[in-house]
Amino acid sequence: MTITIAVDSMGGDHGLPVTVPATFEFLRRDPGCSIVLVGNEELLTSAVAKSGNSFGERLKIRNASEVVTMEDAVATALRTKKDSSMRVAINLVKEGTAHAAVSAGNTGALMAISRFVLKTLPGIERPAIATILPTIKGHCYVLDLGANVDCTPEHLLQFGIMGSQLVSTLEHMDKPSVGLLNIGEEDIKGNEIVRRAGDLLKASDLNFYGSVEGNDIFKGTTDVVVCDGFVGNVVLKASEGLASMLVAGLREEFKRNLLTKLMALLSRPVLNAFKSRFDHRSYNGASLLGLKGIVIKSHGSADAYSFCCALEKAAQEARNNLPEKIASRMVKFV
Amino acid sequence: MTITIAVDSMGGDHGLPVTVPATFEFLRRDPGCSIVLVGNEELLTSAVAKSGNSFGERLKIRNASEVVTMEDAVATALRTKKDSSMRVAINLVKEGTAHAAVSAGNTGALMAISRFVLKTLPGIERPAIATILPTIKGHCYVLDLGANVDCTPEHLLQFGIMGSQLVSTLEHMDKPSVGLLNIGEEDIKGNEIVRRAGDLLKASDLNFYGSVEGNDIFKGTTDVVVCDGFVGNVVLKASEGLASMLVAGLREEFKRNLLTKLMALLSRPVLNAFKSRFDHRSYNGASLLGLKGIVIKSHGSADAYSFCCALEKAAQEARNNLPEKIASRMVKFV
Structure with a gap:
């Protein structure tokens, strides 16, 4: 076809x-x-x-x-x-x-x-926007990224189901692991909605890993990370901003004087390999699920x-x- | 004394x-x-x-x-x-x-x-945790980072006042600019609490810039960025995770073979300058405000x-x- x-x-x-x-x-x-x-x-x-x-x-x-x-x-x-x-x-x-x-x-x-x-x-009830992000192990899928700001626990469960199916389909994985984005401090762990979403995800037939923290996204702890659209959008944009800042900083250091420019020239193959490994361009294309x-x-x-x-x-x-x-x-x- | x-x-x-x-x-x-x-x-x-x-x-x-x-x-x-x-x-x-x-x-x-x-x-009503993050221009202060998960608009206003005073005091600035972390999509802009917090901040005597997005943190758009503790904690940890991933990735590329190791040796002064510029260790110390x-x-x-x-x-x-x-x-x- x-x-x-x-x-x-x-x-x-x-x-x-x-x-x-x-x-x-x-x-x-x-x-x-x-x-x-x-x-x-x-x-x-x-x-x-x-x-x-x-x-x-x-x-x-x-x-x-x-x-x-x-x-x-x-x-x-x-x-x-x-x-x-x-x-x-x-x-x-x-x-x-x-x-x-x-x-x-x-x-x-x-x-x-x-x-x-x-x-x-x-x-x-609500479509979600999912994107792929590079991790130290490969990549993971994060949703929602901004379509839904005030989410109920049921919405977060639906995001988990859609994200899991997205990864199953695109990566031909049987049971992708799903993490719920949360914060670690034990007594102040998550808010009420995230807590209840965790209960729903646990009771579902998904391969639910449990709560994950911000750093788990890039560690590749789970195949899918679920969050509300406000948090997802802020994290995505902050990550873009941080990556840009680091790349700009590295470029500046290599451009400081003739000697550092020479170093940049010599290191180009390594820098290019690094660049293409985390090239956000190849991750382009967010799915409206x-x-x-x-x-x-x-x-x-x-x-x-x-x-x-x-x-x-x-x-x-x-x-x-x-x-x-x-x-x-x-x-x-x- | x-x-x-x-x-x-x-x-x-x-x-x-x-x-x-x-x-x-x-x-x-x-x-x-x-x-x-x-x-x-x-x-x-x-x-x-x-x-x-x-x-x-x-x-x-x-x-x-x-x-x-x-x-x-x-x-x-x-x-x-x-x-x-x-x-x-x-x-x-x-x-x-x-x-x-x-x-x-x-x-x-x-x-x-x-x-x-x-x-x-x-x-x-609620103490907050504030930390300093590097930006392309210098640095900015972000709060709250996890002490408060469910925040009211009034709490966010108080964070703005405390953050502004923190920067005034530590950096001897007269009127530090304050941004409210939000998302950009116009029809789905922020949630109700963030919207109302924006109104309170606008009506205050703070130098309120308005809404900022995730990437504005590292662009250094404002001196202070205010958000609830859930979002702040996730952004901080995601940023730590991303930075670690990029540093580990760069290290891996430089260690790939003898030639790349030689390049690393030659580029060491530049890499060290880069490292010390964004060294998170020098930003250590979050204030309980x-x-x-x-x-x-x-x-x-x-x-x-x-x-x-x-x-x-x-x-x-x-x-x-x-x-x-x-x-x-x-x-x-x-």
Whole structure:
């Protein structure tokens, strides 16, 4: 079966200059996939022609007259921009023309439109955003990352089920371990909601490890880490900020004078190996889980390499029927 | 005026082998200070004798027959270990013999005992734990880091006032900027408590910057970042975990083979400069704020250098009468 992915070609900080080359690279790498580029037809036709299209029927263009900007209020994006490239891409998933949609646009708008158009799976009260983070052992999946701020214990349980299924599906693991993000001080351990979520997770059929702390994320203590969207978003952004600071600091030290610049030159192979090992670009592509359809959010500032990674994630979820698998896990809760 | 610091010499992962050398180093560096080492008198007398005590009246030993362990429940530490080195050190602050207490022991127990013995300042409902984190520009102060899990908007306002006064006092800044940790997605911006805390902070006389996101901590966007103890603890531990992972990863790449080991040798001056710039050891010493007395929590695994930094922080807060300054800021709320 050919997997078709609808791409919001206008979204993100860069739009076509990233999404078109990424599409070409992706189609070259994965002959079992086709792409529908959604956006301004004129611009797209010209960009695709310039790139030397040789993909025939595997690459289509679908016009959309509007664009959701990073500044658009979610309500504006949802109610007034009904012909946005984001909305049309998600419509293609809804109507069955595409198996998945990928966008680098406004996260809030993407979640709201996806939820409105696709609806949530039976038993899922709130969709969640899951991403992969590098660990000292490999990587882990963390959710939620900002779709849900005030979570009930039941929501956190649902995140655990969705995260577990995501890892089972993408990594072909039988029983991924699930940790609940908490704090360690014994008498002040967690708040009431986290405590009750722990009870629900313990009683579930998940491979529940128990509470994990912030440092366990990067230690790779569990395959999945569950938290509410406020905590998840803060941790993700703080980690990005810390990594940027350390990289900038290392660069500064290596640029201090001629001698240190020479050292940088000599150490380049090591520094490059280090860089590619923890390269956040290859982790690009957060999954919007719990919807009746596959939607992947790319980082807004993604480059073509990074956007292509998000397309690959969409193809992988589509090939493995992730939404149906989550739905089947939820049957007993419905 | 000589500043006297009571040291819980038995606390932390290492006890005397760290606290005694750190005390000696501190007394050498700061002639205006004296120390009371609290713990097992016999062990302390022998350790101090071995180190070649030359500080006369500036170094005293005070016996305490018990030790709070990392595994002790807070209730046990508080109710049954009334002659612990931690408790006796804090008692010395209460009775005016010492100006500050420093411990590397169990955080939960330290907070509970400090609160029970010293009591909170008028107008402060909950003490908070504040620490300093490196930023690309210098450093910032973050609180709370785990003392308070379920916070009201009023608690967050009090954290803002205490954090602002901490920075004013330690850094001699007139109006430190204060940010409220939040998430950026516009429609799902923060939860109700954070929203209301923002209103209170805006209406206060603080130099309130507004909401900041996780990455702003390490960008150094504001001098103070306020959050509840759950989020603060998770962010702090995740940051420690990420930094450890990156350092371990860099070390692994430099150790891969003979050639890379040679590169490491050549680049050592740069790597050392990088390391010392972001050395978490020099940031050791979290302040327990809002109490009628000064208590500093050292990292449990601190080495002597690092523990000495915590002693210096205690001396600095004592010299600047931090608790009285916080109390005077709270007068209008009482």
